[in-house]
Amino acid sequence: MLDISMFREHSDVIRADHDRRGLTHESIDEVIRLDEEWRSTRYNADQLRKARNEAARSIAEAKKSGDSSAADAILAEVADIGAQIDKLAEHSDECLEQRDALRMRIPNILHAEVPIGEDDQKNTLHSMHGEKVELGFEPRNHNDLIEMNGWVDQARGAKVAGSRFYFMQGDLARLEMALQQYGADFLRGRGYTLVQPPLMMNRDAYEGVTDLADFETVMYGIEPDNYYLIATSEHPLTAMRMDEIIEPSELPIRLVGVSVCFRREVGAHGLSDRGIWRVHQFTKVEQIVICHPDDSWGHHEELLGNAVDLWDSLGLHYRVVNICTGDMGTVAARKYDLEAWLPGVGDYKEVVSCSNCTDYQANRLRMRYRTTEGNETVHTLNSTAIATSRALVAILEQNQMKDGRVGVPEALRPYMDGQETLEPLH
RNA sequence: GCAGACGUCGCUUAGCCUGGUAGAGCGCCGGAUUUGAAAUCCGGUGUCCUUGUGACUCGGGAGUUCAAAUCUCUCCGUCUGCGCCA
Numbered sequence: 405m406l407d408i409s410m411f412r413e414h415s416d417v418i419r420a421d422h423d424r425r426g427l428t429h430e431s432i433d434e435v436i437r438l439d440e441e442w443r444s445t446r447y448n449a450d451q452l453r454k455a456r457n458e459a460a461r462s463i464a465e466a467k468k469s470g471d472s473s474a475a476d477a478i479l480a481e482v483a484d485i486g487a488q489i490d491k492l493a494e495h496s497d498e499c500l501e502q503r504d505a506l507r508m509r510i511p512n513i514l515h516a517e518v519p520i521g522e523d524d525q526k527n528t529l530h531s532m533h534g535e536k537v538e539l540g541f542e543p544r545n546h547n548d549l550i551e552m553n554g555w556v557d558q559a560r561g562a563k564v565a566g567s568r569f570y571f572m573q574g575d576l577a578r579l580e581m582a583l584q585q586y587g588a589d590f591l592r593g594r595g596y597t598l599v600q601p602p603l604m605m606n607r608d609a610y611e612g613v614t615d616l617a618d619f620e621t622v623m624y625g626i627e628p629d630n631y632y633l634i635a636t637s638e639h640p641l642t643a644m645r646m647d648e649i650i651e652p653s654e655l656p657i658r659l660v661g662v663s664v665c666f667r668r669e670v671g672a673h674g675l676s677d678r679g680i681w682r683v684h685q686f687t688k689v690e691q692i693v694i695c696h697p698d699d700s701w702g703h704h705e706e707l708l709g710n711a712v713d714l715w716d717s718l719g720l721h722y723r724v725v726n727i728c729t730g731d732m733g734t735v736a737a738r739k740y741d742l743e744a745w746l747p748g749v750g751d752y753k754e755v756v757s758c759s760n761c762t763d764y765q766a767n768r769l770r771m772r773y774r775t776t777e778g779n780e781t782v783h784t785l786n787s788t789a790i791a792t793s794r795a796l797v798a799i800l801e802q803n804q805m806k807d808g809r810v811g812v813p814e815a816l817r818p819y820m821d822g823q824e825t826l827e828p829l830h
Numbered sequence: 831g832c833a834g835a836c837g838u839c840g841c842u843u844a845g846c847c848u849g850g851u852a853g854a855g856c857g858c859c860g861g862a863u864u865u866g867a868a869a870u871c872c873g874g875u876g877u878c879c880u881u882g883u884g885a886c887u888c889g890g891g892a893g894u895u896c897a898a899a900u901c902u903c904u905c906c907g908u909c910u911g912c913g914c915c916a
Contacts, residue, residue, distance in 0.1 A: 443878095443879065443880075444880085446878080446879065446880095446885085447879065447880055447884095447885090449885085450878095450879070450880095450882095450884065450885040450886085451884085451885090453884090453885055453886085454882085454883095454884060454885070456896075456897080457851090457884095457885085457897085458883095459896065459897090460850070460896055460897045461850080461851080461897090462896095463850085463896060463897075464850045464896095464897080465850095467850085475896090478896080479896050480896095481896095482896060483896080485896085486895090486896080606906095648840095649840060649876095651840080651858095774840075774858080776858090776859055776860085778875095779876090
């Protein structure tokens, strides 16, 4: 959510951003109109409250001096003032509610270097890392590999839960745990504090961190208790400090979250999605930074650097792209994706997403830091380190051998008793 | 799950019974004093708006009242005890 002062004092900036995104200005105008109406109605209500307070004070004084007839006289004068206040207050509350409901849907101001384009085809190349391995045989896709080795039981996952659920087993399950451990250790080594968050959140906290449309398409709701299963540990870790005023000495806050992530994946379908690429449940190691507004662009590069070094250390080939305006979403001001090379698919696919959300989440979460002039809004950033399911797919396809076994990246071997290849399930 | 206690400004707390301007201490910021520091003293330190002798704010919401931190209802959370439990 953009600060209201942006609409009052710099609406030209929001308008220019909407132009870049190809959006009309209607919502902006409506927010400004509702804001003005709220302010004037609010002012009128305040004036009446002032009169009521003065009357109440007079009554108190009159009663104290024992003059009950004077008290009654004042009381008669202000008899209907309460009803007038209620009427104005009701209208002003409506205006404020509508203003902010609309404001919640207006996207963040994009960084100047975000490329303009309508969809992911217009994302631009940032950098290439590693090299395509020459396998010397026709590569299998990850779905064939997990099926022939018995590493994932999709049929029984569907039986006991539903489609896109699965049992991961044997050496692949061990590799999954190794990835979690390795990713967490890697970031702890760079000063990030390991956090295991709640896997469910309440509505209020959740609205602070995500696009409202996500409640329909992404999150699972837990009915009788009104909780939502988290779609990523970014959400609880960012909301962790909501409604707090943070001491500047605590900034920047660097966290590495490890959690299971739950996603409904409404609308996803197709044979190309078989396997564990797009599933309802996976584990993710996530980087979070909460920082001073002046430092967030530096931290954005730091998060990308961490992800790059981590993926380099796994010996995988991938590229980094700049996400364009049409592919950006509501919350981020700038986003890089890491796209891993998948030989079985013959294309690069998204495995990491690295975002600077500037003050957009922090405004909704009322998350500020103390300054001598008052309290200022912090900035929040997040980046995948390892989404295990997708990292596994990249490892499976890039490290596959002719017989269908898969090489374990050297960095992960210490977490697997030194094992060098994934063996079929017996 | 049951019973009780509790939730007040960044922190600790007073005020609640008996409705009438939310007070104190600590921390922080600024100033005075000092060679410098400590100590001391003075002022400031929640949110909003049309900056006023302004409005709002005491976990959230609703109600009673001219007036609610205070009374009533309800929801949430914390603590203690009992029960259950990996």
